[in-house]
Amino acid sequence: MQIRLEKPTREQLDKLGVTEWSIWESAPSTFDWYYDDKETCYILEGKVTVKTDTGEVYFEKGDLLTFPAGLSCVWIVHEKVRKHYKFG
Numbered sequence: 001m002q003i004r005l006e007k008p009t010r011e012q013l014d015k016l017g018v019t020e021w022s023i024w025e026s027a028p029s030t031f032d033w034y035y036d037d038k039e040t041c042y043i044l045e046g047k048v049t050v051k052t053d054t055g056e057v058y059f060e061k062g063d064l065l066t067f068p069a070g071l072s073c074v075w076i077v078h079e080k081v082r083k084h085y086k087f088g
Contacts, residue, residue, distance in 0.1 A: 003065060005057055005065050006064045019084065023082065024083055026075075039085055040086055041065050044082040045079075046078075047059075051073060
């Protein structure tokens with residue numbers, strides 16, 4: 001299972017309707033996470049590393065990510081993260 005990381009254009013974000021998605025925030029922390037459903041998120045602020053069985057992905061402000069359903073991982077929030085997100 002692979003995490004998709006993109007550097008989207010403003011046009012891509014507008015087409016996805018990102019500003020209408022919910023917002024989630026987390027202070028610096030480390031926690032386990034499991035994705036029951038696919039999640040797409042756009043990072044508004046922060047720096048995070050997500051570790052999976054096959055490696056790790058680092059992301060920060062301006063990144064668009066897609067996490068596949070069924071993924072188990074560990075989130076390491078280095079700097080407070082704030083993101084728009086949607087499931088499905």
